[in-house]
Amino acid sequence: MSTRLNNLVDVTEDIAREHGLTDDEYKMIVGHLGRTPNMTELGVFSVMWSEHCSYKSSRKWLKKLPTEGPQVIQGPGENAGVIDIGDGDTAIFKMESHNHPSFIEPYQGAATGVGGIMRDVFTMGARPVANLNALRFGEPSHPKTRHLVAGVVSGIGGYGNCIGVPTVGGEVNFDASYNGNILVNAMCVGTARADKIFYAAATGIGSPVVYVGAKTGRDGIHGATMASAEFDDASQEKRPTVQVGDPFTEKLLLEACQELMASDAIIGIQDMGAAGLTSSSVEMADKGGVGIFIDLDKVPCRETAMSGYEMLLSESQERMLMVLKPGREAEAEKIFHRWGLDFAVIGELTDGHRMVVHHQGEEIADMPLTHLADGAPEYDRPHVATPKRPEFDASNVTHPAIADSLKSLMGNSEIASRRWIWEQYDSMVMGDTLVGPGGDAALVRVHGTQKALAMSTDVTPRYCFADPIEGGKQAVAEAYRNISATGATPLAITNCLNFGNPERPEIMGQFVGCLDGMGQACLALDFPVVSGNVSLYNETNGTGILPTPAIGGVGVIADYNNAIGSGFTQADAHVFVIGASHGALGCSLYQRHVLQDEAIVAPPAVDLQAERAHGEFVRATIAAGAVSAAHDVSDGGLLVALSEMAMRHGIGVSSQQQGDSAYWFGEDQGRYIVQVSADQLAGFTTAAQAAGVNVNEIGKTGGDELTIDATLTISIAELTRINQDWFPDLMSGKTA
Amino acid sequence: MQAAVIVFPGSNCDRDVAVCLEAATGTPPLMAWHGDASLPDCDLIVLPGGFSYGDYLRCGSMAANSPIMREVVAQAHKGAAVLGICNGFQILTECGLLPGVLMQNTGLNFVCRDTRLTVSNAQNAFTHLYQQDEEIIIPVAHNEGNYFADESTLASLQEHQQIAFTYGAGDNPNGASLDIAGITDKSGKILGMMPHPERRAEAALGGEDGKRLFTGIVESLA
Numbered sequence: 004m005s006t007r008l009n010n011l012v013d014v015t016e017d018i019a020r021e022h023g024l025t026d027d028e029y030k031m032i033v034g035h036l037g038r039t040p041n042m043t044e045l046g047v048f049s050v051m052w053s054e055h056c057s058y059k060s061s062r063k064w065l066k067k068l069p070t071e072g073p074q075v076i077q078g079p080g081e082n083a084g085v086i087d088i089g090d091g092d093t094a095i096f097k098m099e100s101h102n103h104p105s106f107i108e109p110y111q112g113a114a115t116g117v118g119g120i121m122r123d124v125f126t127m128g129a130r131p132v133a134n135l136n137a138l139r140f141g142e143p144s145h146p147k148t149r150h151l152v153a154g155v156v157s158g159i160g161g162y163g164n165c166i167g168v169p170t171v172g173g174e175v176n177f178d179a180s181y182n183g184n185i186l187v188n189a190m191c192v193g194t195a196r197a198d199k200i201f202y203a204a205a206t207g208i209g210s211p212v213v214y215v216g217a218k219t220g221r222d223g224i225h226g227a228t229m230a231s232a233e234f235d236d237a238s239q240e241k242r243p244t245v246q247v248g249d250p251f252t253e254k255l256l257l258e259a260c261q262e263l264m265a266s267d268a269i270i271g272i273q274d275m276g277a278a279g280l281t282s283s284s285v286e287m288a289d290k291g292g293v294g295i296f297i298d299l300d301k302v303p304c305r306e307t308a309m310s311g312y313e314m315l316l317s318e319s320q321e322r323m324l325m326v327l328k329p330g331r332e333a334e335a336e337k338i339f340h341r342w343g344l345d346f347a348v349i350g351e352l353t354d355g356h357r358m359v360v361h362h363q364g365e366e367i368a369d370m371p372l373t374h375l376a377d378g379a380p381e382y383d384r385p386h387v388a389t390p391k392r393p394e395f396d397a398s399n400v401t402h403p404a405i406a407d408s409l410k411s412l413m414g415n416s417e418i419a420s421r422r423w424i425w426e427q428y429d430s431m432v433m434g435d436t437l438v439g440p441g442g443d444a445a446l447v448r449v450h451g452t453q454k455a456l457a458m459s460t461d462v463t464p465r466y467c468f469a470d471p472i473e474g475g476k477q478a479v480a481e482a483y484r485n486i487s488a489t490g491a492t493p494l495a496i497t498n499c500l501n502f503g504n505p506e507r508p509e510i511m512g513q514f515v516g517c518l519d520g521m522g523q524a525c526l527a528l529d530f531p532v533v534s535g536n537v538s539l540y541n542e543t544n545g546t547g548i549l550p551t552p553a554i555g556g557v558g559v560i561a562d563y564n565n566a567i568g569s570g571f572t573q574a575d576a577h578v579f580v581i582g583a584s585h586g587a588l589g590c591s592l593y594q595r596h597v598l599q600d601e602a603i604v605a606p607p608a609v610d611l612q613a614e615r616a617h618g619e620f621v622r623a624t625i626a627a628g629a630v631s632a633a634h635d636v637s638d639g640g641l642l643v644a645l646s647e648m649a650m651r652h653g654i655g656v657s658s659q660q661q662g663d664s665a666y667w668f669g670e671d672q673g674r675y676i677v678q679v680s681a682d683q684l685a686g687f688t689t690a691a692q693a694a695g696v697n698v699n700e701i702g703k704t705g706g707d708e709l710t711i712d713a714t715l716t717i718s719i720a721e722l723t724r725i726n727q728d729w730f731p732d733l734m735s736g737k738t739a
Numbered sequence: 740m741q742a743a744v745i746v747f748p749g750s751n752c753d754r755d756v757a758v759c760l761e762a763a764t765g766t767p768p769l770m771a772w773h774g775d776a777s778l779p780d781c782d783l784i785v786l787p788g789g790f791s792y793g794d795y796l797r798c799g800s801m802a803a804n805s806p807i808m809r810e811v812v813a814q815a816h817k818g819a820a821v822l823g824i825c826n827g828f829q830i831l832t833e834c835g836l837l838p839g840v841l842m843q844n845t846g847l848n849f850v851c852r853d854t855r856l857t858v859s860n861a862q863n864a865f866t867h868l869y870q871q872d873e874e875i876i877i878p879v880a881h882n883e884g885n886y887f888a889d890e891s892t893l894a895s896l897q898e899h900q901q902i903a904f905t906y907g908a909g910d911n912p913n914g915a916s917l918d919i920a921g922i923t924d925k926s927g928k929i930l931g932m933m934p935h936p937e938r939r940a941e942a943a944l945g946g947e948d949g950k951r952l953f954t955g956i957v958e959s960l961a
Contacts, residue, residue: 157848157849160849161849164790164849164851164880164882165749165751165790165793165794166751167751167752167789167790249793250790250793251748251749251790251792251793251794251795252793254748254749254751254790255748255749342748343748425851426848426850426851426852427848427849427850427851428849428851429849429851429880430851431851431878431880431935431938431944432751432752432755432788432880432938433751433754433755434754434755434758434937434938434941434944435944436944437943437944448943563943564943
């Protein structure tokens with residue numbers, strides 16, 4: 004193909020189609036230009052108008068999400084969202100998908116996903132302080148699963164460990180719908196002083212446009228277009244469009260950028276992510292309301308004879324585009340050269356709001372910026388709502404013994420310990436990780452302060468599939484709950500919306516439904532969206548994934564000494580459930596994995612008022628010192644949550660509570676289990692009455708067993724063994 | 740006393756260890772750049788963890804040949820104390836200040852977790868605040884921490900009490916010979932270790948077992 008990627012080829016409608024443009028879109032481009040585009044211009048338009056860059060199917064619905072609040076400094080539309088965390092400090096964060104590349108080449112796909120999201124965050128002036136991820140793989144028994152898990156985990160670790168940013172949390176699900184289309188969503192959180200935030204907008208006619216970082220090669224050309232198409236069996240042939248990451252160069256780029264950002268030389272800065280030099284230059288100039296001239300002969304290349312088309316569309320990693328104040332080039336160049344990085348003035352800002360590109364002394368493109376940046380058509384794709392599902396029918400169910408069900412769940416793919424994964428991530432580098440992987444939310448101290456950020460990634464795709472609205476609500480609510488359980492106040496979310504082919508009305512209906520639910524939850528919980536990413540066309544051979552709107556929540560606690568963990572910490576403490584337990588088994592792990600019932604029924608309903616009230620109550624009682632451990636109740640219900648709290652520090656629990664399988668394994672929402680020491684009991688129950696919150700004492704801590712009177716006794720050691728063995732057994736080929 | 744932390748491109752625990760040194764000495768250490776050909780006289784030089792030069796070649800081998808390392812080696816020979824943590828340990832073996840090599844973990848994966856260590860020699864300049872054979876917990880985070888040396892070198896390390904730390908029984912994360920987690924030179928003033936004491940020098944981070952290493956060396960040099 005590469006011999007064709009230059010202006011010697013005349014553009015036809017067939018070539019436009021090969022670039023993923025519809026005939027109508029191509030006609031629009033011809034209209035905007037007033038002529039037939041040349042090959043370079045077609046390439047640029049095709050990536051800027053790809054689903055990945057233009058959000059053309061999703062924009063209409065994204066606009067409806069709540070994005071404002073007093074805590075929001077920068078909402079969606081920049082490289083990352085920015086929130087106020089007090090004292091002049093900010094948290095800057097975003098989550099992004101790297102699904103398609105990770106399926107084709109798991110190590111590099113995942114690694115460059117992590118590298119890309121970190122650049123989005125440090126482009127804005129932040130120092131990245133935490134990485135998280137949300138991963139979805141096919142069935143454990145699928146022949147590709149182990150290979151993909153091993154490669155993705157290794158790639159995430161390989162990049163994050165080297166650059167020296169701790170990977171502190173994440174979530175993993177396995178489901179057959181991801182067999183041919185795994186999801187790799189990477190989230191990065193950074194911190195910056197509020198007066199040192201950098202934006203993309205480029206201003207000042209004549210200001211120099213500067214390229215820094217690694218050299219440009221042919222890797223990743225049309226990665227954004229690939230991410231905007233369905234997979235088929237021939238997708239492996241797209242391996243060359245997967246970028247190759249170099250975390251060492253990114254570390255140098257991070258340090259060099261931080262050093263330059265300490266001065267006031269930068270006007271605007273933007274990383275070269277999807278669609279590389281093209282999207283970065285278009286976005287910077289468009290946001291600043293100026294034009295841009297680029298001379299490709301100045302671009303540092305690591306391959307010879309690259310055409311202008313290839314240079315503009317390359318997705319080589321670890322590169323940044325900056326606009327500097329005129330006259331500050333020399334001081335910036337000195338910094339980048341000290342770090343051994345390329346630095347080149349490749350153009351300047353112009354008036355006229357056009358993008359003009361020269362190569363080998365000739366003009367090879369001249370395009371109107373407005374149409375490149377925002378000109379892609381916004382589609383209102385047909386959508387049909389997911390039908391209402393029947394309630395779970397418990398009438399003819401034979402329940403196994405509760406002890407057997409518990410053991411089965413603790414060793415289940417969805418609940419088994421993820422230690423095998425997170426021990427491959429450096430979770431402690433930077434010396435501020437207070438709570439790493441394995442808890443409800445990770446806690447990372449804001450360096451040199453008493454504050455800590457609480458972070459969690461959450462979504463339950465099987466709920467979203469059964470009922471997109473309730474599933475969308477639940478994803479946001481679970482992130483809210485996980486953060487609240489540490490004592491931190493939830494502040495804002497980022498999201499990564501992974502769906503199938505939006506051209507199918509039922510898929511579009513899932514998208515619309517999930518966003519509806521998410522929006523309701525964000526509003527009710529005062530938990531706005533500040534950044535995000537959409538990944539559509541997650542299908543292989545026409546089979547879509549479960550709708551997976553992954554949520555990355557961020558909160559803050561003013562004094563980390565007041566934060567608590569999710570495990571029991573003492574014997575003879577009282578154990579309470581906050582929130583009502585009705586025994587909701589619909590779409591529960593119990594239904595799927597213990598009863599082996601695949602019927603699509605209604606998932607648990609989310610009462611957003613109760614969520615908020617319970618979250619506020621948990622945070623208040625933690626702050627008052629009444630609650631000394633808290634864990635949200637999610638997958639697997641009460642008994643799994645109790646087991647997890649006991650396993651954390653090996654402290655058992657005994658309960659006199661009488662309940663059936665639905666009680667112990669139901670997944671009613673809005674619930675927490677908390678530990679209240681004897682001397683705090685009166686204060687806790689009084690506070691619950693005052694707040695009107697449903698609390699129910701279910702047992703006492705102590706011993707080294709989980710005991711439910713007349714129902715079961717299991718040693719914590721055995722639960723731990725069952726829970727810990729599954730992943731290593733899978734990866735060593737012993738199971739599945 | 741003058742302490743310095745060498746910053747290689749790709750070092751990523753330089754700030755973490757500087758925090759511990761400042762806590763132990765009361766003043767921030769000198770941060771010395773890899774490309775510098777000179778280094779002020781130092782009492783203690785720290786080679787921090789990370790991925791120096793990306794570690795795309797054998798870990799630590801590029802760093803061992805950087806300009807600053809000629810100075811580090813020269814000062815070590817004049818009696819300066821040197822501490823190499825993780826990648827720093829790899830650099831110390833690569834530049835010949837410590838014997839042996841660090842191979843890839845036998846599990847073939849990067850491993851980051853707490854490990855139980857035994858203080859095998861509590862007599863040297865770094866470890867004297869620990870009890871002999873005391874069990875402590877310090878985390879590791881590495882892909883190449885599998886200490887290897889030939890039989891005679893291992894015998895010599897044992898004979899001269901150069902094994903400072905060993906992994907607790909059943910807790911060897913990387914397959915290291917003799918469960919070695921850290922060794923010194925014969926003088927006991929050059930220490931290389933895979934575990935990260937700077938990550939456990941504060942109660943909020945899970946414990947303070949690593950703190951005595953820093954206060955210990957500072958006391959020794961005072």
